[in-house]
Amino acid sequence: MLDLKFVRENYDEIKKKLDKRGEDLADFEKFPSLDEKRRELIRETEALKAKRNEVSQEIARKKRNKEDADALIQEMREVGERIKDLDERLRAVEEELDQLMLSIPNIPHESVPVGESEEDNVEVRRWGDLPEFDFEPKPHWEIAAKLGILDFERAAKVTGSRFVFYKGLGARLERALINFMMDLHSEEHGYKEMWPPFLVNRASMTGTGQLPKFEEDAFKIREDDYFLVPTAEVPVTNYHRDEILDADDLPLAYCAYSANFRSEAGAAGRDTRGLIRQHQFNKVELVRFVKPEDSYDELEKLTGHAERVLQLLGLPYRVVSICTGDLGFAAAKKYDLEVWLPSYHTYREISSCSNFEDFQARRAGIRFRREPNKKPEYVHTLNGSGLAVGRTFAAILENYQQADGSVVIPEALRPYMRGIERIEPK
């Protein structure tokens, strides 16, 4: 959410910047009149309330002195009616303004490349040599089938499409990846390890920006208004919702594993095979709460932490700076890490690292105090996948596949696999 005063004072400039996202700005046009209407109603209603408070004192005094206060009471009865009426109108206007503000995306940072779609994203750097095969590399679902470590068919029977069973060494590999990533970030990168709830309430989903605009993307438990987490970002960022943090504690860094649930509305027909796009997938998430002046350095740092996972696993990747037209709703700037998938002959997103500046913090009420008695300020929040585990699983199968159908386990992972160096066809 953007700051009301800031929008009021910089309306035209902000409009220009939002336009670069390719957003429909029809709603935003309503801002100036709504904002003015709101303030007008506040002025009116508060003047009446001040009067009511004053006269109520007067009535109390008269009653104590056994004087007649009927005329005043009669007068205040009318004032009360007017206040009630104005309050109702004010509430309606504030509700509308609130919905408007909650649906306006973040302003892109000046360093974000201007563009319309993912075509215009800018590659920042590449790492690693692409693997060379003296045979035709197979897609990961075919490799997995030979190894007997994934079962999509039975998952479809048990649940539905876009779900999967990991089996045997496949299940162990998935678990090894989670443990490897969590250990790396908590032991070496200084993140505090968290294990969050996988269901969150509406306020949390609104705090990080999934709601109100993207409700159809989420799985919802209807009767108690809970949502299955689409990413651990939601519970972990909201961990500090409505809090004022100590400046000395910043930056705060958390890493959290969670299963992630996404309805993938609108993705019908895309990536229907394999692990790339599932309704449920595992991910290790990095979340940072930082001082505003540090947040862009922090974004580089966080991106580096995610990259480190790929480097240790020996998976070739590139870093892409997401352009204005492709930027997520809440992000001011975003880097994607894209891992090389041989069977696709292309890089595919495996991590997304964003700086939200104070956009989420304002929605979620996450502030900090620089010094005692100073006014609280909003923190900047960042997060990034470190990494999406299912896609990492797929990348390992594809990049480490051998001519005989086996898959070599990257060395860094072997301690987590009880020493297993290779998964052989069944």
Place this chain on the structure above:
RNA sequence: GGAGAAGUACCCAAGUAGGCUGAAGGGGCUCCCCUGCUAAGGGAGUAGACGGUGUAAACCGUGCGAGGGUUCGAAUCCCUCCUUCUCCGCCA
């Protein structure tokens, strides 16, 4: 899931015949005095937050878990919800 009790400021806690209580008292914290260390003692200060008006000083509004209602006026009365605790049931 059933039955009870409770939610007041950083913490504990008083406050129902509704009005001079936005909130007694204590602890903690900050400052000052006294005390050559320590212990103890004395005094002062300690809602923050959000919103509105204003160049500003400042003034006004909201605020006693949340949201409604009754009333000229609510921490105090009524309703709904949330959370915590105790007991029972059920489970992992």
